[in-house]
Amino acid sequence: MMKLFLAGAAAATVATAALADPVTKTVTVDTPKYEGSKTIVRDREAGTLSRDSELTRKSDGATASRDYDRQRTDTGFTASGSATRFNGDSRSFDYERTRTAHGWNAEGTLTRFNGKTYDYDAKLRRGENRVARSQVLRNENGRIVAARRVVRPRRH
Secondary structure (H helix, E strand, O other), X not given: OHHHHHHHHHHHHHHHHHHHOOEEEEEEEEOOOEEEEEEXXXXXOOOEEEXXXXXXXXXXXXXXXXXXXXXXXXXXXXXXXXXXXXXXXXXXXXXEEEEEOOEEEEEEEEEOOOOOEEEEEEEEEEOOOEEEEEEEEEOOOOOEEEEEEEEEEOOO
Protein backbone atom coordinates (compact mmCIF):
# COMPACT_ATOMS: atom_id res chain seq x y z
CA MET A 1 0.00 0.00 0.00
CA MET A 2 2.83 2.40 0.86
CA LYS A 3 4.49 1.78 -2.54
CA LEU A 4 1.24 2.65 -4.32
CA PHE A 5 0.97 5.91 -2.36
CA LEU A 6 4.58 6.90 -3.12
CA ALA A 7 4.13 6.09 -6.81
CA GLY A 8 1.05 8.37 -6.93
CA ALA A 9 2.91 11.16 -5.14
CA ALA A 10 5.85 10.86 -7.54
CA ALA A 11 3.52 10.98 -10.56
CA ALA A 12 1.80 14.07 -9.20
CA THR A 13 5.16 15.79 -8.69
CA VAL A 14 6.29 15.01 -12.24
CA ALA A 15 2.95 16.16 -13.69
CA THR A 16 3.13 19.45 -11.78
CA ALA A 17 6.67 20.09 -12.99
CA ALA A 18 5.63 19.36 -16.57
CA LEU A 19 2.76 21.86 -16.40
CA ALA A 20 5.13 24.57 -15.15
CA ASP A 21 7.48 24.25 -18.15
CA PRO A 22 7.04 26.66 -21.06
CA VAL A 23 5.00 25.17 -23.89
CA THR A 24 5.88 25.97 -27.48
CA LYS A 25 3.58 25.21 -30.40
CA THR A 26 4.48 25.89 -34.01
CA VAL A 27 2.03 25.72 -36.90
CA THR A 28 3.27 25.69 -40.49
CA VAL A 29 1.21 27.26 -43.27
CA ASP A 30 1.71 26.23 -46.89
CA THR A 31 -1.02 27.13 -49.39
CA PRO A 32 -0.82 27.80 -53.13
CA LYS A 33 -0.50 31.55 -52.42
CA TYR A 34 1.28 31.81 -49.02
CA GLU A 35 3.75 30.04 -46.78
CA GLY A 36 4.89 30.76 -43.28
CA SER A 37 4.56 29.82 -39.64
CA LYS A 38 2.94 30.76 -36.37
CA THR A 39 4.69 30.16 -33.06
CA ILE A 40 2.99 30.29 -29.67
CA VAL A 41 5.02 30.18 -26.44
CA ARG A 42 3.19 30.02 -23.11
CA ASP A 43 4.89 29.94 -19.70
CA ARG A 44 2.21 29.68 -17.03
CA GLU A 45 4.68 29.97 -14.15
CA ALA A 46 6.25 33.15 -15.49
CA GLY A 47 2.86 34.45 -16.66
CA THR A 48 3.90 35.07 -20.25
CA LEU A 49 2.33 34.42 -23.63
CA SER A 50 3.90 35.16 -26.99
CA ARG A 51 2.34 34.65 -30.43
CA ASP A 52 4.41 35.42 -33.50
CA SER A 53 3.51 34.72 -37.11
CA GLU A 54 4.98 35.50 -40.49
CA LEU A 55 3.61 34.80 -43.96
CA THR A 56 5.40 35.12 -47.28
CA ARG A 57 3.43 35.66 -50.46
CA LYS A 58 4.76 33.19 -53.05
CA SER A 59 4.07 35.38 -56.09
CA ASP A 60 6.44 38.20 -55.13
CA GLY A 61 8.11 37.29 -51.81
CA ALA A 62 6.35 40.04 -49.84
CA THR A 63 6.00 39.31 -46.13
CA ALA A 64 3.34 40.04 -43.54
CA SER A 65 3.83 39.53 -39.83
CA ARG A 66 2.04 39.75 -36.53
CA ASP A 67 3.25 39.54 -32.96
CA TYR A 68 1.55 39.63 -29.57
CA ASP A 69 3.13 39.54 -26.11
CA ARG A 70 1.39 39.42 -22.74
CA GLN A 71 3.02 39.52 -19.31
CA ARG A 72 1.31 38.97 -15.96
CA THR A 73 2.18 41.56 -13.31
CA ASP A 74 1.53 41.74 -9.57
CA THR A 75 -1.54 43.91 -10.17
CA GLY A 76 -2.82 42.67 -13.55
CA PHE A 77 -1.10 42.34 -16.92
CA THR A 78 0.49 44.23 -19.80
CA ALA A 79 0.12 43.42 -23.48
CA SER A 80 1.62 44.73 -26.69
CA GLY A 81 1.59 43.77 -30.31
CA SER A 82 2.01 44.79 -33.88
CA ALA A 83 1.02 43.73 -37.37
CA THR A 84 2.58 44.50 -40.74
CA ARG A 85 0.75 43.99 -44.03
CA PHE A 86 2.28 42.74 -47.27
CA ASN A 87 2.50 46.35 -48.52
CA GLY A 88 4.52 47.42 -45.46
CA ASP A 89 1.76 49.26 -43.58
CA SER A 90 1.88 48.55 -39.86
CA ARG A 91 -0.14 49.04 -36.71
CA SER A 92 0.68 48.51 -33.04
CA PHE A 93 -0.72 48.71 -29.54
CA ASP A 94 0.35 48.80 -25.88
CA TYR A 95 -2.10 47.98 -23.10
CA GLU A 96 -1.95 47.76 -19.31
CA ARG A 97 -4.70 46.50 -17.03
CA THR A 98 -4.57 46.73 -13.24
CA ARG A 99 -6.88 45.13 -10.72
CA THR A 100 -8.71 47.28 -8.21
CA ALA A 101 -10.73 46.40 -5.13
CA HIS A 102 -13.96 46.34 -7.16
CA GLY A 103 -12.87 45.63 -10.75
CA TRP A 104 -10.07 46.90 -12.97
CA ASN A 105 -8.66 49.93 -14.81
CA ALA A 106 -7.06 49.77 -18.25
CA GLU A 107 -5.17 52.18 -20.43
CA GLY A 108 -3.20 51.97 -23.61
CA THR A 109 -2.30 53.43 -26.95
CA LEU A 110 -2.82 52.18 -30.46
CA THR A 111 -1.55 53.23 -33.83
CA ARG A 112 -3.69 52.29 -36.83
CA PHE A 113 -2.51 51.28 -40.31
CA ASN A 114 -3.17 54.87 -41.45
CA GLY A 115 -0.67 56.18 -38.86
CA LYS A 116 -3.24 57.78 -36.56
CA THR A 117 -2.65 57.31 -32.85
CA TYR A 118 -5.33 56.86 -30.19
CA ASP A 119 -5.40 56.64 -26.40
CA TYR A 120 -7.64 54.05 -24.77
CA ASP A 121 -9.08 54.16 -21.24
CA ALA A 122 -11.47 51.66 -19.72
CA LYS A 123 -12.69 50.49 -16.34
CA LEU A 124 -14.99 47.95 -14.80
CA ARG A 125 -16.64 48.42 -11.41
CA ARG A 126 -18.58 45.78 -9.52
CA GLY A 127 -21.06 47.07 -6.96
CA GLU A 128 -23.36 45.14 -4.68
CA ASN A 129 -26.20 45.15 -7.20
CA ARG A 130 -24.67 46.15 -10.54
CA VAL A 131 -21.65 46.05 -12.81
CA ALA A 132 -20.59 49.17 -14.73
CA ARG A 133 -18.14 49.16 -17.61
CA SER A 134 -16.89 52.13 -19.59
CA GLN A 135 -14.53 52.59 -22.53
CA VAL A 136 -13.20 55.78 -24.14
CA LEU A 137 -11.05 56.21 -27.25
CA ARG A 138 -9.36 59.60 -27.84
CA ASN A 139 -7.44 60.84 -30.87
CA GLU A 140 -4.11 62.73 -30.88
CA ASN A 141 -5.92 65.98 -30.01
CA GLY A 142 -7.63 64.46 -26.97
CA ARG A 143 -11.07 64.48 -28.60
CA ILE A 144 -13.30 61.52 -27.89
CA VAL A 145 -13.88 59.51 -31.07
CA ALA A 146 -15.70 56.57 -29.45
CA ALA A 147 -17.16 55.92 -26.02
CA ARG A 148 -19.58 53.58 -24.35
CA ARG A 149 -20.87 52.85 -20.88
CA VAL A 150 -22.81 49.74 -19.93
CA VAL A 151 -24.49 49.17 -16.59
CA ARG A 152 -26.22 45.89 -15.86
CA PRO A 153 -27.56 44.10 -12.80
CA ARG A 154 -25.01 41.94 -11.06
CA ARG A 155 -25.49 38.19 -11.16
CA HIS A 156 -24.85 36.65 -7.77
